[in-house]
Amino acid sequence: MKYDHKAVEKKWQDAWEKAGVFHAENNSKKPKYFALIEFPYPSGQGLHVGHPRPYTALDIIARKRRLQGYNVLYPIGWDAFGLPTENYAIKNHVHPAEVTKKNVARFKEQIKSLGISFDWSREINTTDPSYYKWTQWIFLQLFKHGLAYKKETNVNWCTGCKCVLANEEVVEGVCERCGNPVIHKVKSQWMLKITDYAQKLIDGLDGVDYPERVKAQQKNWIGRSEGAEVGFQTSAGDELTVYTTRPDTLFGATYMVISPEHPYIEKWKDRLSNIDEIRDYQTKAARKSEFERAEIAKDKTGVKLEGVTATNPVNGKTIPIFISDYVLMTYGTGAIMAVPAHDTRDWDFAKKFGLPIIEVVKGGNVEKEAYTDCASGTMVNSGFLNGLSVEEAKEKIKSYMEEKNFGHRKINYKLRDWVFARQRYWGEPIPIVHCDKCGYVPLPEDQLPLRLPEVESYEPTDDGESPLSKMTDWVNTTCPKCGGPAKRETDTMPQWAGSSWYYLRYTDPHNDKALASKEAMDYWLPVDWYNGGMEHTTLHLLYSRFWHKFLYDIGVVPTSEPYAKRTSHGMILGENGEKMSKSRGNVVNPDDVVDEYGADTLRLYEMFIGDFEKAAPWSTASMKGCRRFVERYFALQDIVVPGDSIRPEMEIPFNRTIKKVSEDIENLKFNTAIAAMMSLLNETAQSGSITREEMRIFTLLMNPFSPHVTEEVWANLHYNGKMACQQEWPSYDESKCKAASVEIAVQVNGKVRAHLTLDADVSKEDALASAKANDRVNSFLQGKKIIKEIYVPGKLVNLVAKQ
Incomplete structure (x- = not known):
């Protein structure tokens, strides 16, 4: 009986949908x-x-x-x-x-x-x-609870898409979608305060069944750290605050660095004698992505602020302040205390600008080494902290700074608030209006949905605003709060x-x-x-x-x-082992595969191709093997014989396969489940016949993998009025999942010399005795003394012998 997938598959797809199963x-x-x-x-x-x-x-x-x-x-x-x-x-x-x-x-x-x-x-x-x-509606709830807000912020600007991207959408300095460079730009943006949920997002991972690598990625991205915020007084009269996980190294702070975007630069501009040099550096930094700026191995650049200095709060020393692009405004406070003896980037910067390097954790000669690892060790050159361990010093300095009122304990997160706006047309309109009198006002919920208006042009505007900003009839509205003139928000939500x-x-x-x-x-x-x-x-x-x-x-x-x-x-x-893409010319269209081999074959092959959780190259040649399996299963109809039970000689193969397929599906081991069914088909075919009950079980095991062909077989054999997909999953008898006998390989000094057929539950003593009694094994033991006996239950005996 030949299997015609083109006739069968569409037939059952229509039947399933008509029946709503x-x-x-x-x-x-x-x-x-x-x-x-x-x-x-x-x-x-x-x-x-x-x-x-x-x-x-x-x-x-x-x-x-x-x-x-x-x-x-x-x-x-x-x-x-x-x-x-x-x-x-x-x-x-x-x-x-x-x-x-x-x-x-x-x-x-x-x-x-x-x-x-x-x-x-x-x-x-x-x-x-x-x-x-x-x-x-959800956005409005976030807004009403203070979790959606608008502010001027330094954003990632895609030079290709001409819109703002979240940090997560920037991969190695380029847009993950279009591949164009991403630069920094200050823009008024809607933000979602995901940072308020940072700890909840970490804690929630303890109660879910996620792969450890997924949990680790989320925890690393959120980036929880325990440290302290420390205030450094400046000659301008302002306090410059830093966040550090290592307050114990304060005595080693010999200079400070602030981000090129730090707001104090504007505040101090009249005090800074080299403001032109600083402006030039800011412009160059804005052209770099966060990835480029944070790269450890890159050459360190910066400009000293001429006109403003800071004071180290633990020793009263005056220290210089620099701007450098390796400090990011998006992490911590946008300012750092630099401890060059114990930080790679600080070391490189200090060496380039001739700044002092003071070792504060004993652990190496800082004049000869790039820097000293200070995760553990004993405090030195640190006043009242001298002689303490790092952990002891951390606690003592935190208490000291809180007592002296120049700092406090702080838990920090690398996670930044979510930039929740795009300067494009094809997205959800943000249901907010701006009123000069009332500020940002939410649209009343009974006016939702706020629909996208028709526009003539979807092009981003020259000033980087949304195409909606040109729709004056849509933009101009009345304030829901005071009834006065107002303007709609023209940015749209991200995908x-x-x-x-x-x-x-x-x-x-x-x-x-x-x-x-x-x-x-x-x-x-x-x-x-x-x-x-x-x-x-x-x-x-x-x-x-x-x-x-x-x-x-x-x-x-x-x-x-x-x-x-x-x-x-x-x-x-692709078949060349590279990611499928039109540019590489290695895309395989499923329509072609379904047309030639059938959907069931495609489904089987995609599950049989390898470990589901790992990448695997496509192979058209291997596809043919799965098609043969479908055809061989379909052909079993020709050898079906009456019988409402499993034959005694097939009980173990069937029960073992039911158990194997059941467990493998739950563990995403689809490839080995299919292999088990292929093996069962081979055993069945060798027997020359298959009972109706055996065929029923085989069909139900196959059904989730190859639903069309199994529905056809189920209908052909008239099992009952319902479809195969409406039956019950087969059960197995654990006592019949073990073979009555097993074949055990016998090795002498690691080389296989014989195979023994023994009871499946044979003991170690009996297996060893049977191996030693075998004539062929004995011939390799003549004149030798057995010095080690190894038994792997049900699989292997290895006898190690010497002259």
Whole structure:
């Protein structure tokens, strides 16, 4: 019987959707299971074969859960706002909404062809006003609780996209989207105070099932440190505050450095005799990215402030102040105390500018070494701290500075507030107006959604403002508070806005009274299993956890964390081992694979290609092996014989395979689960027949991986009136998962000399005795003395012998 995937796959995709078998139930008494993927950005290029990998993996989980009796929510939607669509619209003179509509239709067609069991009745789109109404509503709650604010700030400016980027969107000094250089610019920006949630974001990681590398990345990005804020008096009369994790080294501070953007430069400009030199340096620093500025190995540059000095508060010494681009305004206070004996960058700077270097932690000759590691050791040249350990000195100096009122203990975080504005058109309008009398005023909630107006041009303006700023009829409005003239905010939200809460909308996607009902969220939350890319660990994953925790704090959601479990997948690379891209010419279109080999083959191959959590190169040749497996399974129908049980000789292979596949799915070991089914098929085929019960079990094991062919077989064999996807997951008998006998290799001095077939539960003593009694083994032991006996249960005996 030949398998025709083109006839079979479309038939079952239509049947599933018509019957609504993958639609999650409302008000169900079944246990719930919420499986989630990162919803896709619908680009014009469509899917490549890397996209289906995570979709298929979670589909296998979702299908297995349904077979286990769960009410499963496995939804899909579109993260459709953003720059790529807008840039395409600009280039081709077409509205972004039309581009989005076309791209979504293309993606939807491709995804449906793969047989992914998404609940299409809950499809969402971030560009739909009925969706972004609630994105705007969440922003208003953040604003009302003081977590959304506007301020002049130094921002990352993408020279290509012509908009502001968050730190997380800058990779090695360039924009992660367009690859153009990112410079620094001072701009009035909407910000979200994610820093208020820094500790909660760290603490919450203790109660979730995330890979350790994901937890580590989030903790490192948040960057919690314990130290002190120390005030240095200046000759200008102002106190210059620094944050340091090492207040014990204060006696070694021989100069200070402030960021080129530090506001004191403006305050002190009339005192500074070299202000022109300072201005020139500021201009050059603004052209550099934070990545370039923070690079440890780069040559240190700077300018001494001529006219203002500081005083070290522990010894009263006058020390110079410099500006240098290796100090960032976005970390700490934008100023540092420099201890060159014990910091690489400070050492390099001090050597270049001829500044004093004072060792304060005994541990090396600072005149010969680049610097001295001061994580441990004994304090020297430090007055009342001399002789103390580093940890003792830290506590004593903190108490001293608090007693003398020039500093205090402080916990600091590297995490910066989230820049939450883009000077572009294709994004959610920010529902705020500015009134000269009332300041920034929120739009009344009953006026949401604030819709995007139609514009003639989507081009960024020459002054870097949003295209909306030119829409005077839309911009000019009245103040909701006083009724006077006001102007709408013309910046739009970043793409991360809509993706920060989309999982909540899936629970109740058609609700027009709330982002989702309390009942729906109480039932479905938290997400049980969420899979996504590692590249989003410090972007989307962090942002959505922040929004969720805020919504929890104001009583909107019932859980403190959005996702109970998070896993990540590796990329599928091109056949040349490089990341798939049009420029490299190595993109594989899934449409071509589905057309030639079928969706089931593609699904199997994507799961069989290697460790799910690691990158793997594509191989068209290997695809053929998975197609042969599908065909061999389909052909089993030809040898089905009556029988409502597993034959005695097949009990162990079947029970072992059920257990193996069941466990491997839970551990994302899809490749070994498929290998186990391939092995079972081989054993079954060798027996020459398969009972109806055996075929039933095999079909259900295969169903999550290859749903179309298994539905066809299920229907052909007339098991019952329901589909295969509506059955129960097979169970196994643990006592029948162990082989009655095992084959044990026997080595003499590390070389295999014989194979023995012994009872599966054979003891060490009996295994060794059987090995020594074997004639072939004995021939290699003649005249030798056994000095060591090794037994690996059920696998190996190794006898080490000498003359």
